[in-house]
Amino acid sequence: MKNYKQIFQGTAFTSKSPKEIEILKNHLFCINTDGIIKNIVAPHDAEYQTILDAYQGKPNFHSLEEGQYFLPGFVDLHVHAPQWAQSGTALDIPLYDWLHTYTFPLESKFSDLDFAKEVYDDVVSTLLANGTTTALYFATVHKEASILLAEICASKGQRGLVGKVVMDDPEGNPEIYRDANTETALADTEEFIIAVQELAKTTKQGVYPVVTPRFIPSCTDEGLKGLGELAAKYDTYVQSHCSESDWAHGYVQDRFNKNDAFALNDFGLLRDKSVMAHCNFLDNDDVELFAETGTAIAHCPVSNAYFANSVIPVKEFHSKGVEIGLGSDISGGFSPSLFDNIRQAVISSRMLEDGVNPSIPAENRGVPDSRITVNEAFYLATAGGGESLSLPIGRIEENYVWDVQVIDTKLPTARLPIFNENEDLHDVFQKMMYLVRPEHIREVWVQGEKVHTR
Numbered sequence: 408m409k410n411y412k413q414i415f416q417g418t419a420f421t422s423k424s425p426k427e428i429e430i431l432k433n434h435l436f437c438i439n440t441d442g443i444i445k446n447i448v449a450p451h452d453a454e455y456q457t458i459l460d461a462y463q464g465k466p467n468f469h470s471l472e473e474g475q476y477f478l479p480g481f482v483d484l485h486v487h488a489p490q491w492a493q494s495g496t497a498l499d500i501p502l503y504d505w506l507h508t509y510t511f512p513l514e515s516k517f518s519d520l521d522f523a524k525e526v527y528d529d530v531v532s533t534l535l536a537n538g539t540t541t542a543l544y545f546a547t548v549h550k551e552a553s554i555l556l557a558e559i560c561a562s563k564g565q566r567g568l569v570g571k572v573v574m575d576d577p578e579g580n581p582e583i584y585r586d587a588n589t590e591t592a593l594a595d596t597e598e599f600i601i602a603v604q605e606l607a608k609t610t611k612q613g614v615y616p617v618v619t620p621r622f623i624p625s626c627t628d629e630g631l632k633g634l635g636e637l638a639a640k641y642d643t644y645v646q647s648h649c650s651e652s653d654w655a656h657g658y659v660q661d662r663f664n665k666n667d668a669f670a671l672n673d674f675g676l677l678r679d680k681s682v683m684a685h686c687n688f689l690d691n692d693d694v695e696l697f698a699e700t701g702t703a704i705a706h707c708p709v710s711n712a713y714f715a716n717s718v719i720p721v722k723e724f725h726s727k728g729v730e731i732g733l734g735s736d737i738s739g740g741f742s743p744s745l746f747d748n749i750r751q752a753v754i755s756s757r758m759l760e761d762g763v764n765p766s767i768p769a770e771n772r773g774v775p776d777s778r779i780t781v782n783e784a785f786y787l788a789t790a791g792g793g794e795s796l797s798l799p800i801g802r803i804e805e806n807y808v809w810d811v812q813v814i815d816t817k818l819p820t821a822r823l824p825i826f827n828e829n830e831d832l833h834d835v836f837q838k839m840m841y842l843v844r845p846e847h848i849r850e851v852w853v854q855g856e857k858v859h860t861r
């Protein structure tokens with residue numbers, strides 16, 4: 408028998424396919440020193456007893472209590488870390504006005520590193536407490552504060568992918584909040600990439616720099632071109648907003664006479680390591696281009712209800728081979744929880760299928776075959792996010808990393824409504840998806856290290 412750093416015993420849920428959950432009942436999960444799952448052992452396997460005999464009772468043997476379950480840690484593909492400071496507010500006006508009235512003034516304050524530290528410490532801890540083990544962050548235009556966010560992820564043990572935001576177009580951005588000019592925007596981005604790649608060497612779970620043009624309306628052609636070149640030079644991730652709302656989609660049509668997807672691709676910004684937020688208004692050619700280039704979609708269902716003027720046909724895009732994960736889009740989305748976004752993804756898809764205007768006859772009201780199940784939404788929050796980032800995360804499977812959340816369904820102050828000792832585990836899973844709150848998340852592990860307890 409091999410030597411393992413840690414053994415976990417309990418029942419785990421993971422995606423077998425986008426539509427199917429695999430239940431690993433009372434299995435042993437054997438983790439090596441790098442935090443990778445090296446062996447998963449079922450109770451009927453011959454090795455099971457041997458491993459129990461060797462490890463049970465030792466400090467590195469962790470057994471779940473009754474009513475507790477392992478889920479993969481969530482992968483949040485779209486978070487604006489600075490906007491945590493206004494989460495839950497400012498959702499009363501459309502996207503363009505929201506950006507200029509509330510969001511750009513708030514983000515401009517992150518030139519102050521003390522303020523940045525206060526907010527970034529809190530948002531990273533909050534996401535971990537909500538089961539998010541990997542997060543793809545927009546910071547702000549400020550290089551130093553963006554590096555600070557990556558450092559905070561590194562020290563709290565979260566797998567953070569962080570972008571210094573580029574907004575270099577004086578036409579599209581207010582004077583109080585933009586890069587000084589295109590040259591400094593690109594130079595700052597390059598220094599940021601190098602600093603975060605250095606920082607990554609000191610972490611177990613990894614932190615990654617992300618080339619981050621905010622969206623086309625914020626950037627000059629030279630800026631976008633330079634960012635595409637930096638992404639290729641340093642082989643980095645890329646993130647932006649793509650075809651989000653009627654206004655943003657129409658702006659790009661007016662400027663380039665093409666959709667965001669093709670415009671971004673012309674600048675070298677659609678790559679296997681690209682994740683584009685929202686993407687509500689992709690047409691068939693855009694979807695094909697995403698699939699060809701390996702560009703993934705960060706589906707942000709809560710935020711979309713406020714700013715996207717539409718429900719994205721996520722099922723259709725997924726069926727065409729595009730990688731899709733979930734994003735909270737704090738603070739366009741008010742919630743730091745991917746459980747909330749799983750719920751909204753299901754709800755929005757059902758409203759798209761049925762349609763919402765009761766004065767239209769039922770047969771014309773909606774878009775047939777649009778609904779997704781809770782299993783599919785869970786897939787997006789976990790395995791889909793991992794695939795979008797091409798990292799071995801989001802599944803409880805051999806050679807994936809031990810990124811998990813421990814859910815307690817029997818929390819004395821907030822028991823889930825499970826009244827049958829032998830309740831079907833598929834039902835237990837659905838109850839967790841719909842009813843878990845942060846207090847049920849008792850432990851969170853990233854790359855084999857415990858990063859949160861409550």
Ligand code: GUN
Nearest residue numbers: 487621622648710714739
């Ligand atoms: N488009 C450009 N910036 C933003 C942002 O901060 N949030 C959302 N939802 N859309 C954007």
Ligand code: FE
Nearest residue numbers: 648684736739
């Ligand atoms: Fe966003």
